[in-house]
Amino acid sequence: MQQEMTSRFISTLTKNTVALILAGGRGSRLKSLTDARAKPAVPFGGKFRIIDFPLSNCINSGIRRIGVATQYKSHSLNQHIQRGWGFLRGEFNEFIELWPAQQRVKEDWYKGTADAVFQNLDIMRNIGAEYVLILAGDHIYKMDYGQMLAAHVKNKADLTIACINVPLQDAKAFGVIGVDNEDRVIEFQEKPDHPKALPDNPEQAFASMGIYVFSAAFLYEQLIYDADDSKSEHDFGKDIIPRIIDKYRVYAHRFTDSCVGAKDGNYYWRDVGTVDAYWEANMELTKVTPELNLYDRDWPIWTYQEQLPPAKFVFNNKGRCGMATDSLISGGCIVSGSVINQSVVFSDVRVHSFCEIKDSVILPEVTIGRNVKLNRVVIDKGAEIPEGMEIGFNPEEDKKRFYVTDKGITLVTPAMLGKPTHRIR
Numbered sequence: 001m002q003q004e005m006t007s008r009f010i011s012t013l014t015k016n017t018v019a020l021i022l023a024g025g026r027g028s029r030l031k032s033l034t035d036a037r038a039k040p041a042v043p044f045g046g047k048f049r050i051i052d053f054p055l056s057n058c059i060n061s062g063i064r065r066i067g068v069a070t071q072y073k074s075h076s077l078n079q080h081i082q083r084g085w086g087f088l089r090g091e092f093n094e095f096i097e098l099w100p101a102q103q104r105v106k107e108d109w110y111k112g113t114a115d116a117v118f119q120n121l122d123i124m125r126n127i128g129a130e131y132v133l134i135l136a137g138d139h140i141y142k143m144d145y146g147q148m149l150a151a152h153v154k155n156k157a158d159l160t161i162a163c164i165n166v167p168l169q170d171a172k173a174f175g176v177i178g179v180d181n182e183d184r185v186i187e188f189q190e191k192p193d194h195p196k197a198l199p200d201n202p203e204q205a206f207a208s209m210g211i212y213v214f215s216a217a218f219l220y221e222q223l224i225y226d227a228d229d230s231k232s233e234h235d236f237g238k239d240i241i242p243r244i245i246d247k248y249r250v251y252a253h254r255f256t257d258s259c260v261g262a263k264d265g266n267y268y269w270r271d272v273g274t275v276d277a278y279w280e281a282n283m284e285l286t287k288v289t290p291e292l293n294l295y296d297r298d299w300p301i302w303t304y305q306e307q308l309p310p311a312k313f314v315f316n317n318k319g320r321c322g323m324a325t326d327s328l329i330s331g332g333c334i335v336s337g338s339v340i341n342q343s344v345v346f347s348d349v350r351v352h353s354f355c356e357i358k359d360s361v362i363l364p365e366v367t368i369g370r371n372v373k374l375n376r377v378v379i380d381k382g383a384e385i386p387e388g389m390e391i392g393f394n395p396e397e398d399k400k401r402f403y404v405t406d407k408g409i410t411l412v413t414p415a416m417l418g419k420p421t422h423r424i425r
Contacts, residue, residue, distance in 0.1 A: 010146040014062035017149060018129035018216075019052050020378025022116055024071030024101065029274045031403050032413045033380060038070065040137035041077035042278070043363050044226050045285055045294060045301075046328040046344050049080055052146030053255030054135045055096065060260075060299050061145040062093040065127060068137065071101040071109060071118045092191070099123065112235035113210075118223040125220065132219050136210040136235070140281060140292065141269040143211075143297055147258035149156065150211045151251070158248040159218070160187065161241070162211035163257040164203045164269055171195035174207035177238040177252055185250040190237040209255060209269065212236065217373065218248070219381045250350045258297045261292075263362075279378055279409045282344045286326050308347055320353055330364075338368075352387075360392075380413040 027039025034042065035089065042050035051068070058066050070077055080096055084379050088094035099107045099120050110116040117124075117134060124132065131152070133145055152160040163177055176195045178187030188208075189195065195205045214222075222240055226232050232239045244250060259267040268291045272278040291355070294301060308331035312323035319339035329338050330347040336354035346364040351357065355372045363381040368374070372385050375392030379385065391398060392410050403411040 010150050010173055011152060011322055012132065013149040014131040014390055015064075017133050017145075017213075018057050018064050018065045018067065018124060018127050018260075019061050019133040019135060019145075020069060020099075020117060020120070020124070021051070021058075021135045021137045022113055023051055023068050023077060023112055024074070024116060025138065027138060028073045030272075030278060031411060032365045032415070033075075033181070033278070033378070033411065035077060035415070036073060036415070037076045038072045038213045039273070041074075041080060042272075043346055044140065044272065044278075045282065045292075047305075048301055048303045048345055049077075049249075050140065051077060051080070052084075052138050052301055054137055055085060055138050055259075056134075056299075056301045057141075057145060058135075058255070059150050061135065061143075061301060063145060063156075064088055064092075064312075065129065066096045066133045067099045067123065069099045069110070069120065071116075074098075074100065080304055082345075084302070086305060089246050112233050112238070114223060114226050114232075114236050115234035116239050118227050118234070121220060121223060124143070124216070129216055132214045132216050132415070134212040134214065138273065139209070139269065139271055141255075142260035142288060142292075142296075142310055143255065144260055145211075145213075148213055148253045150210070151253050151257070152215075155184075156249060157251045158215055159241070159244065159250045160213040160253050161250065162209040162258075163206055163252045164209050165198065165201070166207045166268070168195060168197050168203055168205050171205035171207055175203070175210075175241070177206045177208055179206065179252050183252045185241075185245050185252055186239050188237075188245055190235075190242070190277055206252070208237065210237075213253075232337070261296055263289075263291065266291050274405070275378060275403070275411050276405050276407045276409055279361055279376070283342065283359065285328055286342050288326075292373045306331070306347055311335070316351065329365065346381075358406070376408060377410045377412060383412055383414045384419060385412070385417070 017173045023040040027034045044050050085096045125283045176189045183390045196270050198204050270281045274279050311329045311333040313335045315322045315337035322335045322337050324340040326342045332348035333350045338351045338355035340357045343360045345362045348368045350366045357374045359376045360374045361378045365382045367384045369387035373390040377392045395404050398404050398410045402416050
């Protein structure tokens with residue numbers, strides 16, 4: 001009975017919530033992967049896009065009023081959401097809407113995370129929700145936002161910030177939080193040069209995930225105040241949070257309390273903001289039992305499903321065998337007499353004969369010619385790899401044509417191969 005009452009309580013909260021996903025950023029650390037698309041539109045995991053994860057978390061949590069704030073090169077993102085996320089019913093007051101930067105309040109584009117919300121203030125007020133969930137559109141994770149909303153109400157909070165432990169050396173890229181013994185926020189440093197370690201763990205810091213629950217009236221009041229401040233950068237981490245923690249009830253919500261599918265104390269959350277991190281997160285999926293379970297029917301990741309035939313492997317001759325091991329191969333692919341190992345191959349890829357592909361991420365609609373060898377590469381959508389090319393074996397040679405990371409991952413795009421980029425979507 002208690003569980004039923006708790007579920008009903010959380011369900012009521014999610015119905016009274018509107019989510020706003022901030023999806024307007026380029027993600028410049030992903031280099032040429034975001035030359036023609038916003039970071040949330042970057043493909044991930046064989047058939048998904050990054051934006052699918054926060055959207056799926058909302059739907060699975062029972063939040064069905066969602067705005068997606070877009071700005072930078074948003075066409076592919078818009079198209080993906082329109083095609084794959086149009087199943088909600090308007091007559092039930094459910095929606096996933098695109099909210100592009102359109103100068104509704106001022107004649108400016110989005111200047112910061114807080115400004116992106118402020119410029120949609122009239123839309124949000126008309127929705128009439130009691131709570132506002134603000135999400136980043138560029139992280140990979142599974143989270144039950146209903147648990148965070150329940151904690152927000154229990155604490156009578158004005159703002160609740162989702163937090164996670166991160167290695168101290170990585171904390172410079174986050175907002176670092178200090179809390180009291182009840183997890184009330186007493187200190188906040190945005191991307192500090194010298195982040196503070198946890199009192200009980202000198203190798204880790206307590207960091208903001210960029211996920212916020214606001215009581216709606218409080219949020220609108222703070223956004224208006226911030227918009228009138230000429231010295232503000234109009235950012236939650238830089239301006240709003242540091243200003244309010246001493247005056248209002250701001251609490252931390254531990255990701256460990258709402259992470260979905262955690263195993264053996266591993267709480268999966270990835271910022272795939274660099275080419276290395278993007279490659280590593282995709283490679284993790286090739287493990288026998290990866291930390292991120294994409295096969296979980298209780299918390300599925302939804303996406304736009306292209307109508308493609310099954311993946312096909314042809315030829316079983318000596319020296320010319322079509323096969324893949326420890327790999328994810330998506331629909332529409334044809335692997336003709338080539339060997340793929342520990343790789344993620346997205347939809348509609350053609351691999352011609354006598355190729356060897358290892359530890360690689362191949363995005364959709366790539367064509368790989370005969371006798372190609374690939375090792376630790378990321379091939380962007382629509383690229384055509386010429387016959388006999390070898391990539392990932394000689395970093396100095398690769399750097400003459402492609403982008404090579406400090407960890408030796410080679411990024412290849414159609415433009416680097418002398419092809420137009422109009423197919424990148």
